[in-house]
Amino acid sequence: MILSKKASRTVRLFSSRPESRHPYFTSLTMQIPGIKPCPLLHCIIAASLFITSCRADEWELHTVKEPHMGTEFTIRVWAEQGQADELTLLINQAFKRVAQLNQICSDYLPDSEINQFAKSPSRYPIGVSDDLFNLFAIAEKLHHESDGAFDITAGPLIRLWRMTRKNRRMPTREQLNSAKERTGFQNLELDETAQTITKKIDGMLFDLGGIAKGYAADEALNILRDGGFSRALVAASGDIVVGEAPPNEEGWKIGIETLELYAGLKNLQVIVLENQAISTSGDTRQYVELNGSRYSHIVSTKTGLGLTERIGASVIAPDAVTSDTHATIVTLLGEKEGLQFIRNKRGVECQIAVIIDDQEVFTRTDGFLRQVRQKVEKEGPFPAP
Numbered sequence: 001m002i003l004s005k006k007a008s009r010t011v012r013l014f015s016s017r018p019e020s021r022h023p024y025f026t027s028l029t030m031q032i033p034g035i036k037p038c039p040l041l042h043c044i045i046a047a048s049l050f051i052t053s054c055r056a057d058e059w060e061l062h063t064v065k066e067p068h069m070g071t072e073f074t075i076r077v078w079a080e081q082g083q084a085d086e087l088t089l090l091i092n093q094a095f096k097r098v099a100q101l102n103q104i105c106s107d108y109l110p111d112s113e114i115n116q117f118a119k120s121p122s123r124y125p126i127g128v129s130d131d132l133f134n135l136f137a138i139a140e141k142l143h144h145e146s147d148g149a150f151d152i153t154a155g156p157l158i159r160l161w162r163m164t165r166k167n168r169r170m171p172t173r174e175q176l177n178s179a180k181e182r183t184g185f186q187n188l189e190l191d192e193t194a195q196t197i198t199k200k201i202d203g204m205l206f207d208l209g210g211i212a213k214g215y216a217a218d219e220a221l222n223i224l225r226d227g228g229f230s231r232a233l234v235a236a237s238g239d240i241v242v243g244e245a246p247p248n249e250e251g252w253k254i255g256i257e258t259l260e261l262y263a264g265l266k267n268l269q270v271i272v273l274e275n276q277a278i279s280t281s282g283d284t285r286q287y288v289e290l291n292g293s294r295y296s297h298i299v300s301t302k303t304g305l306g307l308t309e310r311i312g313a314s315v316i317a318p319d320a321v322t323s324d325t326h327a328t329i330v331t332l333l334g335e336k337e338g339l340q341f342i343r344n345k346r347g348v349e350c351q352i353a354v355i356i357d358d359q360e361v362f363t364r365t366d367g368f369l370r371q372v373r374q375k376v377e378k379e380g381p382f383p384a385p
Contacts, residue, residue: 058080058081059078059079059080059231059246059247060078060079061076061078062077062078062091064091064095068095068102068216069101069106069212069236072237073095073098073216073217073220073234073235074233074235075095075220075232075233075234076233077091077224077232077233078229078231078247079229079231086227087229090223090224090229093223094220094221094223094224095220097219098216098219098220101131101212101216104129104131104132105132105135105208105212105215105216106212107155107207107208107209113128113129113132117132117197118155118206120199122198122199122201122202122204123199123200125191125194125198126196126197126198127194127195127196128195128197130195131215132197133195134215135152135211135212136188137190138211138321138325139151139185139325140185140188140190143185144185145341146332146333148301148302149329149333150210150329150332151183151185151301152207152210152211153183153185153188153204153206154207154299155183155205155206155207156178156179156180156183156204156205157180157299157301158205159205160175160176160179160304161299161304161306164290164305164306165288165297165306168288168290169290170290170291170305171304171305176304180304182201182202182205183204187199187200187201187204188200188204210325210328211321211324213236213237213239213324214236214239214241214277214320214321214322214323215320215321215324217234217236217241217277217320218319220234221233221234221242224243225243231244231245231246231247238279238280238281238327239278239279239324240254240278240279241277241319241323242273242274242276242277243274243275244275245274250274251272251273251274252272252273252274254272254273254278255270255271256280256314270372271316271368271372271373272371272373273371275318276318277316277317277318277319277322277323278315278316278317279314279326279327280312280313280315280327281298281312281315281328281330282311282312288306293308294310295307296308298331298332301332307331309354310354310355311331311334311335311353312331312353312354313327313330313338313350313352313353314327314350315330315342315348315349315350316348316349316368316371317345317347318347318348322348323348326341326345330342335354338352339352339363339365342365343365349364349365349367349371350365351365351368
C-alpha cells in the first residue's frame with residue numbers, strides 16, 4: 001500500500017502485481033480525517049477508479065506519481081524502448097503544468113490567482129490569465145445549462161459548509177442568506193475580447209473544485225500527445241483521461257468499483273476507453289451527521305447545505321474537463337434531472353447510483369452500457385509491490 005498525504009486528504013493506492021492472475025489495478029479513494037466512517041459509506045458507487053493495462057515486449061510502461069491539487073496525480077505512458085529520457089522530460093513538463101494550474105486555481109493558497117482575483121476591487125474589470133478566463137467561461141456556460149446547479153461562485157456557501165462540518169454546528173439562516181447573496185454568475189461580467197472579469201459586488205469567493213482537476217488532467221495529457229506519446233493516461237483522483245490504446249489492446253481498461261452494504265469489493269465493472277475520459281462524483285466517504293441527518297460534503301447552491309440524497313455518478317466524456325464537471329452536475333441535479341441533462345449531451349454517457357431502502361439502485365444511459373466489457377470478481381485490495 002502506498003500512502004500520499006496532501007492537505008487534509010489521504011490517498012490510498014492499491015495494485016496487484018502484473019504477473020498475478022489479476023490485471024494491474026490502481027484504486028484511488030479518499031478519507032477525510034475527523035469524519036467518522038460508517039458501514040453505509042459502502043452503499044453507493046465509490047469515487048474511485050481502477051486502471052488496468054497490457055504488456056508488450058517491444059514497449060515499456062512508465063508510471064510516475066506526484067501530489068498535486070490536494071490529491072495524487074498518476075501518469076502512465078506506453079513508450080518504445082529507448083525513449084525513456086525523452087519521455088521523462090515530457091512527464092516533468094506535464095507535472096509542472098499541473099503545478100502551474102494549482103497556483104491559479106487553488107482556494108487554499110493565499111497567493112493563488114483565484115484568491116487574488118477574489119480580493120481585487122469590485123466593479124472594475126480585472127485582467128486574468130488565459131486559463132482562469134477559460135475556466136470561468138466554461139463554468140458560466142454550464143451554470144446556465146444546469147439551471148444554476150454548477151456554480152464556481154458558490155465559494156461563500158462552500159466555505160460556510162466547511163466550517164459547519166468542522167464545528168459540527170448548522171449554519172444560521174442569517175449566515176446562509178449572506179452567503180447566498182454573494183453567490184451567482186449574475187454578479188459577474190466576462191469580457192472575452194478584453195479577457196477581463198468584473199465582480200459586481202463585494203465579498204465574492206470562488207471554488208474550482210468541480211472543474212480544475214479535469215482541466216489539469218487534460219492539459220497534462222495534451223503535453224504528452226504533442227510530444228509524440230499518445231498512448232498515455234492521466235489520473236487525478238476520481239478523474240481519468242486516456243489517449244490512444246495500449247499496444248495490442250482495444251483501449252485502456254478502466255474499472256468502476258461499487259461497494260455494497262456490509263460487503264467487500266464486488267462486481268468490478270470494466271469499461272474500455274480510447275481518447276476519452278471518465279470521472280466519478282459522490283459522497284461515499286466525505287459526509288457528516290448533524291441533528292440526526294446525514295449531509296454530504298457536496299453543497300447544494302439551492303439550500304446552501306450538503307446534499308442529503310445518497311447519490312454517486314460516473315460520467316464518460318471526450319475529455320476530463322467535461323467528465324469532471326458533468327459528474328458534479330449529475331450529483332447535484334439528482335437521478336432524474338441528472339440523467340436528462342446527460343441525455344441532452346452528445347458524446348457523454350453516465351451511470352448513476354442512489355440508495356433506496358439501503359440498497360444500491362443503478363440508472364445508466366445506453367451508451368454507458370455499450371462500453372462495459374466485463375465484470376471482475378475481486379475479494380479485496382491487493383497491496384502494492
